[in-house]
Amino acid sequence: MRSTRRDSLFCLVITLATLVLHLLPTGFDSRGPARSLRSQGKVIATDDSRVRTLGPVTTGIQSVTVELLDGPFAGRTVTAHNEILGKLELDKRFHVGDRVLTVLTLDDQGDISVAVAHDFYRLDVELALFGLFALALIVFAGWTGAKALLSFVFSAYALWKLLVPALLSGWDPIFVTLLVTTVLLAAIIFLVAGLSRRGAVAFLGSLLGILTTCAMALLFGAAFRVHGSVLPFSETLLHMGLGHLDLTQIFLAAIFLACSGAVMDLAMDVATSMAEVAAANPALTFGQLLRSGLRVGQAVVGTMTTTLLLAYSGTATALLMLLMAQGIPLAVIMNSTYVAAEVLRTVVGSFGMVLVAPCTALVGATLLARRPRFHPPAAQH
Template identity: 25%
Template sequence: MDTTCPFSPHKTPSQESSRRFHGIIIAKKLAIRQGRRIMKKIRLKLNGNLIFTVLVMLAMAITIIVKETSRPAQTPDAIGYGSGTVKGEVVQILESGTVQLGSIEQEYQIAQVRILEGDFKDTLVSVDHGAYQILPRGFSLTTGERILVTVGQTPDGALRAYFIDYIRLTPMLVLFAMFVVASILVSGWKGFQSLLSMGVSLLIIFYFIIPRILAGADPIWTSIVGSFIFLAVTQYLVYGWTLKTQVALVAIVIAMTITGFLAVWFVNYTSLNGFGNESAMYLMQQGENLNIQNVLIASIIIGTLGVLDDLVISQASVVMELYSANPNMSFRERFGAAFHIGRDHIAATVNTLVLAYVGAGLMMFLLFSLNNPDYLLLVNINFIAEEIVRSLVGTLGLFSAVPITNLIASWAVDTPERVQKLCRIFGPLGASHDL
């Protein structure tokens, strides 16, 4: 007797194969649709970043062209390289020997130099090198070498030329090209955007902050406004319109304000006048409207911003990644985890900042240490006191940046509802999984 149920749920092998086949087809279609949605998001993001990048590049090019074409001619009495400083090429060494300058005996040269530009182009002049001024050892002129010389006429019409410096443009361009290639190879598109953001920062410093200060504007406010402009442009250029970027900008502004107040307070409290650098004396001779003390404060603010930017964006990224990994973390847990990472980061950053300032002033430290002075008196010297205040104020600004950034970022991602609300206004989260 056949006991098989005519409505048995068991399927034949052909039916099972057909079912699996249709399941695979449906899964493939879903995967293709999901992939298309992802690629669409990627294209939209890349197109947005590309458009913004192109606009920034165009703005930079237009600014440079306009500023350079409207630049006034250099005056002959300008400090440093004026209109009389031109390029020259060493044709031959006319004379060489040794000369005694005080207690130092050194080699000297008299070179015949062909002027390569300016009113005296193609004129041959004699230039002494080491005959009247002390030079570093191991530096001598060679035939075919290009140098900078200052050319002028004496009252009786005679042409005189003086050695100014070596031309270093070619090796510096080689080094810069290596830097650009390495940055792009390691970081890709982000590396290119970082290079572009560096250009934006330099552009604003040289074409906005410096001209405004020289024109008599307050150095502190000028540096703050200029710094905020290039920080905003560079942050959006590299990281896009994201919640992470907005959090970082707010934290940077707050930390920068704290650093500015500390700089003003301690520069006045320590009676620093800005004349620790000899350049300040030349600036005072050129412009009576310059407040050198405020220029010192502005330099502290700008000098701190580079490290501050790095620290703040890193902390904001940490908080966003913590939220992405575990949205259920409490505010306290997320803040504590990010702060723990920030302490390690700031410990290394502080050391870097202090060593950078010490390295920049190493020559002066060596000079002042020749006669074994009292180090308590040594740190009181204007130049050294400036560097100490600069490094300590900058470090205090960094200390404030970590809790401020963590607090703002942790508040922003405290609940999924708040994240959704903020992301609708300020863009995607900015974590690594965002497309």
């Protein structure tokens, strides 16, 4: 009963922290365009007369007639422009019936002066998808699923309201990322596992794995000589006047942040197995429980080592196809900056997952093993 009360209190604390993060300003909220509004709109007409296509490249300006659906100008029809730059990953082409997010710039009288069709309106679909995810999680896992959902929301807010603003403000990327990652590990693990020895084992084991990954990233990051501009859109930050940012340190911090979820999963698997074994046989000694944890860790690591390889390969598929299509030798490919960056992220992250298993097993054996009882000497007659 006491454990349930502690867990409920911890859930309440994380819920309140999530609400505080929701209300917390990032410090960059007021840096957007002055006197601007965003409104959902429906495309009722398009004009492609200024759009030109040459081979796979399309450029120009598409004029879009939009009926605004919400906000103070709901029901009003405006003509918005959609600039097409010839970059498929950024461009969009609107058609009649599409729903768009329209950015409205207001004049001094508060009327619309310029309208831009920013992108397709996706918020309703995103919310519907998240709702299905939340429903499936709660239906399958019940109260544990509800706590996992809370940890998901808290993590998203912590990354957006704490980590990203701190990095933009020029805080040390390694320190602030380690700090936020530690907070997330504690919140996620203790929400799911409860304030228990099992949770403590999983938290300490995963923290040791993250610290190891951080040290490996710093050690081999310098040897690989990879600049942080390999991160998508990172160089754009410098052109925006954020020249104080250390992109390389941000890239190295992103390595252990990206693998923290997999490290936490592995630590939780080992900790849960050891807790079950200890509960089934409380007489197990430190050495017996350690060997049990190591055997579980060996089995889990066998499949987890390829997790990051598959994840990062999925994001770099187009790059690998481009390099192969050009007939570039493998030795040249492995020495290219982008591929070297992926190798660094994959191997360093996997190295952290290999070490988290024995670390968790050692912590678990220390916290879960039977403690020898002290027997006072028999009285002498």
